[in-house]
Amino acid sequence: MSTETPETTPARAGRRLPVTDVSLVVLIGSTGSGKSSFARKHFKPTEVVSSDFCRGLVADDENDQSASADAFDVLHYIVGKRLAAGRLTVVDATNVQQEARRQLVALAREHHVLPIAIVLDVPAEVCAERNRARPDRQLPAHVIPRHQRELRRSLRGLEREGFRKVHVLRGVEEVERAEIVPEKRYNDLRHLTGPFDIVGDIHGCRSELETLLERLGYALTRDERGRAVDAAHPEGRTAVFVGDLVDRGPDTPGVLRLVMGMVEAGHALCVPGNHENKLGRWMGGRKVTVSHGLQESIDQLSAESDEFRARVREFMRGLVSHYLLDGGALVVCHAGLPEKYHGRASGRVRSHALYGDTTGETDEYGLPVRYPWAEEYRGRALVVYGHTPVPVASFLNNTICLDTGCVFGGSLTALRYPEREIVAVPAEQEWYEPVRPMHTDAPGGREGRPLDLADVAGRRVVETARLGNVAVREENAAAALEVMSRFALDPRLLAYLPPTMAPSPTSRREGLLEHPEEAFFAYRHDGVRQVVCEEKHMGSRAVVLVARDDAALEKRFGLPGPGAIWTRTGRAFLSDERLTGAILDRLRAAAEDAGLFDELDTGWLLLDAELLPWSLKAVELLRRQYAAVGAAAGAALPAALDALARAADRGLDVAELADRQRERAADALAFTEAYRRYCWPTEGLDGIRLAPFQLLAAEGANLALRPHTEHLALIDRLVEADRTAADPAAAQPVLHRTGRLLVDTGDESSVAAAVAWWEELTGAGGEGMVVKPVDPLHRDGSGRLVQPGLKVRGREYLRIIYGPDYTRHLDRLRQRSLGHKRSLALREYALGLESLDRLAAGEPLWRVHEAVFAVLALESEPVDPRL
Secondary structure, eight states: OOTTSOEEOOOOTTOEEEEESSEEEEEEOOTTSSHHHHHHHHSOGGGEEEHHHHHHHHHSOTTOGGGHHHHHHHHHHHHHHHHHTTOOEEEESOOOSHHHHHHHHHHHHHTTOEEEEEEEEOOHHHHHHHHHTOTTOOOOTTHHHHHHHHHHHHHTTTTTTTOSEEEEEEHHHHHHHOEEEEEOOTTEETTOOOOEEEEOOOTTOHHHHHHHHHHTTOEEEEOTTSOEEEEEOTTOOEEEEOSOOSSSSSOHHHHHHHHHHHHHTTSEEEOOOHHHHHHHHHHTTOOOOOOTTHHHHHHHHHTSOHHHHHHHHHHHHTOOSEEEEGGGTEEEESSOOOGGGTTOOSHHHHHHHHHOOEEEEEOTTSOEEEOOHHHHOOOSSEEEEOSSOOSSOOEETTEEEOOOOGGGTSEEEEEEETTTEEEEEEOSSOOSOOSSOSOOSSTTGGGTOOOOGGGTSSSEEEEETTTEEEEEOHHHHHHHHHHHHHTBOOTTTOOOOOOOOEEOOOOOSTTOSOOHHHHHHHHHHTTOOEEEEEEEOSSEEEEEEEESSHHHHHHHHSOOSSEEEEOTTSBBSOSOHHHHHHHHHHHHHHHHHHTHHHHTTOSEEEEEEEEEOTHHHHHHHIIIIIHHHHHHHHHHHHHHHHHHHHHHHTTOOOHHHHHHHHHHHHHHHHHHHHHHTTOOOOBTTBTOEEEEEEEEEETTEEGGGSOHHHHHHHHHHHHHHHHHHOOTTTOOOOBOOOOEEEEETTOHHHHHHHHHHHHHHHHTTOOEEEEEESSTTOBOTTSOBOOSOEEEEOHHHHHHHHOTTGGGGHHHHTTOOOHHHHHHHHHHHHHHHHHHHHHHTTOOHHHHHHHHHHHHHHTTSOOOTTO
16 A cells, blocks of 8 residues: 555544644534644644634634634635645534535645544533533534534544544544654755766666666665665665656666665665556556556566565555755655645655656657646756656756667766766666657757747746846747748857947037946946956957867857857858857867866857958948948049039138038048948958957856956957967967956046046047946846946947948937847847857756847847947
8 A cells, every 4th residue: 555545544542643744634523522622732832723713803703603704714815824734734623514524625635735634533522511611602402413413423434534534533532632743754855965976767778777886886786696785875875765766667676676685775766656556456456457568577587586576566655756855945746846845745746756647648659748847847856767768868948858869879867966967877778668759859859858939939038047038029920930040040050149339428528429428327337347348359259169170069059160259140251161160260279278178167159249340241231331321422522523613713602511511521531431441351360350249158157247357257258369379471370368457446547447448449430339237137136137238339430330421410319229239139148148048957958049049139129239
């Protein structure tokens, strides 16, 4: 019999009454039986919900029987709220009628707690005497006899009504001498803190299990026949098995012998899988359908002794559906468990723990479609489970599935906890042919969850750790889908898209639209003292993924190769694959020489950068837009000035008009000179510069959370390694340093030095600078995330953005609204960090891609592109 089945415990004098710590205790007895006194004696006042008290709440009179219906509505509401919160709750009412108990048992089932009945069977004359002694309560003579009759009828059927424990106290003496004994739930092992090694579905693969345990550091103990019967870790670690030890594989008895030995020796814990549940029912003589590998277990166990089979039956009968471990921070079960079921006990909880939840549909292979509970999980506890084979174990919303299909030729996987380290050994062969393939060739298919149109179509809400929920409108998602499906590079590589950046608050200085003092003031107002000013390069934004070797990229991204370089919209930056490869080769060599791969313990790096010159990517834009404007001005304005000069020679008053045209000609010349500074010829690597300014991610790490000063120091090492390695006779350095200045926004001299540096940069034709808080996650006094960066562009660069003669319209341009742009910048920044978090956590591609896609979708919001 399972440890989670009902039990009846008739109480004798002095009986100790076990009461589960999270349960619904229903006191049953006629009026005057002493229920309220019993409750006060044995339970906390807050644990007891009294019908009399609730009657007083709604009627100002605890004895007003006409208010009973409303009183019990209140009682059921309070009981429901307490049970939902996981609180022991005691109902103090007569409860002698089956209908009253039925509603309470239903509440217990709804909240997945054990209903426990405590019956106070006290003689009628005692009850009558106690009621006569209460001046505030005078009941009709027939009430107590009726309660007694109803109590007599109830005693035999309480278990059938659903009570998991029934304690009957007969007579006043038994009631007085009874003792309540708090009892922990079978699944409550919160006092065990580990460390643990949690092992996925084994399915009879005994040899792979032994190999995995040895790799984890366990020493195997063997019997006289050489069979593994126990395994212990020298550091006291505990193994935890997620179930499905049996069926399909070559040696179910060997797996059971080892796991049972470890559990009996205190070296392991084990929860049941659906295959243990079915095998246990078969071994108990129940009628079951022999399928899904059960026959293999039956045949293998038939060769074992009766004693061993009896031991197996007892072992499986004692398995508990799931365990709470490490103070409730870890939950281990077979098929996964939503947070509302953690630590609860009911048939529904056990069913979900064993089988999961299905939609009622079947897939093309005839297998049930399981409800994706983990995609919606937001619980505090890490849930570790198995059941549904996945090609690679990966974290998803603080859950991880460890069934990596060993019996199907995949691997046997364990999770080291709390280290969150995944350890796996390959299957020795395919022991059982799977009905459904382990993975597909579609992007994300190797993780068992290919990219799905439904994940990005329509209105979406993406949850981020730094900014809460970010909404994506349906029309924006449609625009992003068009770009992503037609132009973007392989989504397996597209792990990040950079956010837009807001400009500094508008300047009121003569002749200027932007000035660094406004950025410093804005950050000082938000409580940011330390900022770093970074030079803005004359190029285009580029995200660079560089791999140490093909194998490193294949291992994490599922696609071999040197890496990739892409634009803010996810397109390949260069159409020339050889040139892309040459840039990546230089970056890889620099990272190797600088020791970054080893220092960061990674086989790949993701960087945010500028690729120069601007003309490298924007040559068509230059030809069609900027060069055309300059050429038109160069052709029209000299002719206009010549005509005005001839008109003046004839004595016409055109001086004012001529002055305006000369100003326009000067503006046009300045415009042409401005964009030409961003263009120069390149041939191969010659003339190309890559200016990284941030290391975004490495294996298992979101580096974007580090202070910006750390990024720039690491990148300086990259640049120096490339400069040192470059052969002046063959090739110039490709990597380019980003100039920077650390500024204290509260120090006038520090601010003045930064302003002077900006004026020097822009005076020499530079674009300007970006001002960033050194802490990339700084929050203001109200707890809101501040802008991650403010761009401060120079006067001449803005001529490219706003047009040749923009300086003559500054008053109108100063009315520009920055609110939407700033909101967009923050949302995209939060989404970018979210994609890096998910990438670092090893989450599947569709989860990373969800945040990346949202950044692209937000880019289609209607915001002035000049901001």
